[in-house]
Amino acid sequence: xxxxxxxxxxxxxxxxxxxxxxxxxxxxxxxxxxxxxxxxxxxxxxxxxxxxxxxxxxxxxxxxxxxxxxxxxxxxxxxxxxxxxxxxxxxxxxxxxxxxxxxxxxxxxxxxxxxxxxxxxxxxxxxxxxxxxxxxxxxxxxxxxxxxxxxxxxxxxxxxxxxxxxxxxxxxxxxxxxxxxxxxxxxxxxxxxxxxxxxxxxxxxxxxxxxxxxxxxxxxxxxxxxxxxxxxxxxxxxxxxxxxxxxxxxxxxxxxxxxxxxxxxxxxxxxxxxxxxxxxxxxxxxxxxxxxxxxxxxxxxxxxxxxxxxxxxxxxxxxxxxxxxxxxxxxxxxxxxxxxxxxxxxxxxxx
Amino acid sequence: xxxxxxxxxxxxxxxxxxxxxxxxxxxxxxxxxxxxxxxxxxxxxxxxxxxxxxxxxxxxxxxxxxxxxxxxxxxxxxxxxxxxxxxxxxxxxxxxxxxxxxxxxxxxxxxxxxxxxxxxxxxxxxxxxxxxxxxxxxxxxxxxxxxxxxxxxxxxxxxxxxxxxxxxxxxxxxxxxxxxxxxxxxxxxxxxxxxxxxxxxxxxxxxxxxxxxxxxxxxxxxxxxxxxxxxxxxxxxxxxxxxxxxxxxxxxxxxxxxxxxxxxxxxxxxxxxxxxxxxxxxxxxxxxxxxxxxxxxxxxxxxxxxxxxxxxxxxxxxxxxxxxxxxxxxxxxxxxxxxxxxxxxxxxxxxxxxxxxxxxx
Numbered sequence: 001x002x003x004x005x006x007x008x009x010x011x012x013x014x015x016x017x018x019x020x021x022x023x024x025x026x027x028x029x030x031x032x033x034x035x036x037x038x039x040x041x042x043x044x045x046x047x048x049x050x051x052x053x054x055x056x057x058x059x060x061x062x063x064x065x066x067x068x069x070x071x072x073x074x075x076x077x078x079x080x081x082x083x084x085x086x087x088x089x090x091x092x093x094x095x096x097x098x099x100x101x102x103x104x105x106x107x108x109x110x111x112x113x114x115x116x117x118x119x120x121x122x123x124x125x126x127x128x129x130x131x132x133x134x135x136x137x138x139x140x141x142x143x144x145x146x147x148x149x150x151x152x153x154x155x156x157x158x159x160x161x162x163x164x165x166x167x168x169x170x171x172x173x174x175x176x177x178x179x180x181x182x183x184x185x186x187x188x189x190x191x192x193x194x195x196x197x198x199x200x201x202x203x204x205x206x207x208x209x210x211x212x213x214x215x216x217x218x219x220x221x222x223x224x225x226x227x228x229x230x231x232x233x234x235x236x237x238x239x240x241x242x243x244x245x246x247x248x249x250x251x252x253x254x255x256x257x258x259x260x261x262x263x264x265x266x267x268x269x270x271x272x273x274x275x276x277x278x279x280x281x282x283x284x285x286x287x288x289x290x291x292x293x294x295x296x297x298x299x300x301x302x303x304x305x306x307x308x309x310x311x312x313x314x315x316x317x318x319x320x321x322x323x324x325x326x327x328x329x330x331x332x333x334x335x336x337x338x339x340x341x342x343x344x345x346x347x348x349x350x351x
Numbered sequence: 352x353x354x355x356x357x358x359x360x361x362x363x364x365x366x367x368x369x370x371x372x373x374x375x376x377x378x379x380x381x382x383x384x385x386x387x388x389x390x391x392x393x394x395x396x397x398x399x400x401x402x403x404x405x406x407x408x409x410x411x412x413x414x415x416x417x418x419x420x421x422x423x424x425x426x427x428x429x430x431x432x433x434x435x436x437x438x439x440x441x442x443x444x445x446x447x448x449x450x451x452x453x454x455x456x457x458x459x460x461x462x463x464x465x466x467x468x469x470x471x472x473x474x475x476x477x478x479x480x481x482x483x484x485x486x487x488x489x490x491x492x493x494x495x496x497x498x499x500x501x502x503x504x505x506x507x508x509x510x511x512x513x514x515x516x517x518x519x520x521x522x523x524x525x526x527x528x529x530x531x532x533x534x535x536x537x538x539x540x541x542x543x544x545x546x547x548x549x550x551x552x553x554x555x556x557x558x559x560x561x562x563x564x565x566x567x568x569x570x571x572x573x574x575x576x577x578x579x580x581x582x583x584x585x586x587x588x589x590x591x592x593x594x595x596x597x598x599x600x601x602x603x604x605x606x607x608x609x610x611x612x613x614x615x616x617x618x619x620x621x622x623x624x625x626x627x628x629x630x631x632x633x634x635x636x637x638x639x640x641x642x643x644x645x646x647x648x649x650x651x652x653x654x655x656x657x658x659x660x661x662x663x664x665x666x667x668x669x670x671x672x673x674x675x676x677x678x679x680x681x682x683x684x685x686x687x688x689x690x691x692x693x694x695x696x697x698x699x700x701x702x703x704x705x706x707x708x709x710x711x712x
Contacts, residue, residue: 260361266352273355275467332361333573335396337709343688 551606
């Protein structure tokens with residue numbers, strides 16, 4: 001293989017004789033090499049990746065590793081506020097850093113449907129490049145496969161991330177204690193409603209934007225304020241309700257929420273009302289929920305609010321000894337209801 | 352959010368609750384007919400805030416719940432045909448038929464699409480001239496005008512590949528049947544605001560008169576429901592029995608007459624099976640003969656499909672307000688939202704699902 005110099009390539013769509021992905025781009029031959037050299041390396045290139053070995057070999061200091069992997073199959077590929085590219089970076093960065101770890105390296109695998117426009121792939125890669133830079137992580141290894149038309153939907157991306165867990169940090173869904181405070185970093189349901197309202201067939205316009213963002217900067221601030229955070233997760237699929245139910249079940253405690261303390265943007269609320277969907281069950285991609293000892297709650301909250309991604313952070317509830325395994329909502333009117341796990345996908349109601 | 356927040360105002364709700372507490376002197380049983388009301392009552396915990404003398408009974412007004420199981424079986428049979436694109440509102444997809452649901456049919460290869468409006472199904476028919484597009488037209492008087500409109504639109508465009516699998520039900524005959532039943536305990540009704548937006552409240556006046564029950568047309572936010580209950584209770588305490596309208600921002604006595612005309616053009620009133628209840632006279636809508644080409648039951652010859660329901664499930668008693676969901680021996684055991692035996696456990700508006708979801712503390 002010829003020596004590659006990513007500096008020679010610039011941002012515009014790289015020159016290629018093909019406008020769309022061909023099966024041969026996944027054959028491992030000349031076209032595969034061209035795809036890597038012209039499309040991937042200019043975006044993600046770094047010392048480790050540029051070696052194009054079968055694996056990334058990286059330095060690692062002593063301590064504990066956090067390792068995660070996630071597949072991204074979102075439809076549509078581009079939606080208000082983001083696309084599959086930044087989602088694939090942010091989602092995995094967030095899964096790593098919910099352990100308290102600082103994310104260091106990512107691996108990325110692409111399954112591409114034959115016929116995908118090169119311009120689409122390029123746009124996704126640009127967005128991944130930008131998101132990785134913003135999160136301060138390097139993509140150090142990867143893989144590309146091309147499948148026959150109809151064998152996948154346009155583009156699937158799997159990212160794997162590793163990070164280093166700082167000493168003295170022990171974050172787990174099983175660590176909730178009676179009296180702990182539940183803190184949410186901002187408004188819920190933005191991502192899920194952005195996707196839903198941008199899908200074909202929905203004939204109303206919405207200004208709902210996805211909240212996709214890497215949360216490692218926010219987590220770093222929180223851990224600096226107090227390393228004694230008990231539990232932390234980003235409530236993606238299944239929404240806030242599902243994450244809190246997982247916490248309650250793992251720790252065998254109850255969680256009581258204040259309905260009026262949970263922020264939902266007006267446009268998101270409007271879309272949820274129209275479609276008959278409960279925002280508590282809708283996915284987020286740039287929010288976290290943390291459970292912290294009551295005595296450090298104010299400190300952690302202040303730290304979160306000093307970060308752009310935590311400006312709207314709020315205490316939304318607390319951990320109790322009653323109703324083990326259940327999440328209970330105090331309604332705005334002062335009654336109570338159970339916030340259950342969803343059974344399947346939420347379905348819009350008839351009336 | 353405008354036009355919503357005002358009707359969820361906790362201070363206003365508390366004032367209404369205080370007024371209800373002040374006027375109630377003895378026990379009353381009030382039924383909310385509509386599943387939308389049941390859902391809002393459970394979600395906001397209104398039943399916990401009312402004085403103990405006021406008992407709410409949940410009515411049969413969930414279209415998903417009362418759709419006969421054979422309609423689901425017919426839907427699955429039609430959807431399984433290779434030429435068919437089967438379109439439905441989302442919450443009908445999970446409803447169990449006797450052996451399959453539309454979701455299961457989809458995973459087995461059927462082309463089942465979730466749509467938000469019957470007119471989207473007409474668009475599918477236009478875009479796929481070589482396929483048969485069938486829309487599952489269920490619901491009360493609320494969804495009937497949209498479905499009728501879709502059929503007329505398809506006819507106007509000359510689309511012969513569009514049809515409705517219709518199972519429409521009407522509210523007033525259900526109230527009549529409930530009030531006529533020997534076990535009836537209900538003394539007052541919250542009438543469904545959405546249905547009355549289309550139909551008006553004129554047809555409820557003979558019911559209030561004949562059975563001497565107060566009926567209040569009511570909206571769907573917590574303040575609406577509390578205000579509607581207050582109006583029913585005032586009548587009960589004063590011995591009155593009238594039709595009143597709490598939902599004035601949406602409902603008039605005559606209703607939406609243009610919508611009523613379209614429904615009447617396309618559908619005829621007929622006897623109808625309600626899941627869990629049985630046949631109620633003049634309680635449903637069927638597609639008129641002149642639109643037979645757009646009637647999926649006739650087009651695909653599925654009318655002969657009929658079935659028996661699970662013996663354990665007592666959703667019929669729940670739908671008639673005879674028992675509360677927790678009193679059913681299968682509730683939360685054999686019957687859960689993951690494995691619903693009856694449709695009241697499937698839809699978010701079904702009383703059993705609402706109890707399971709919000710009420711197990």
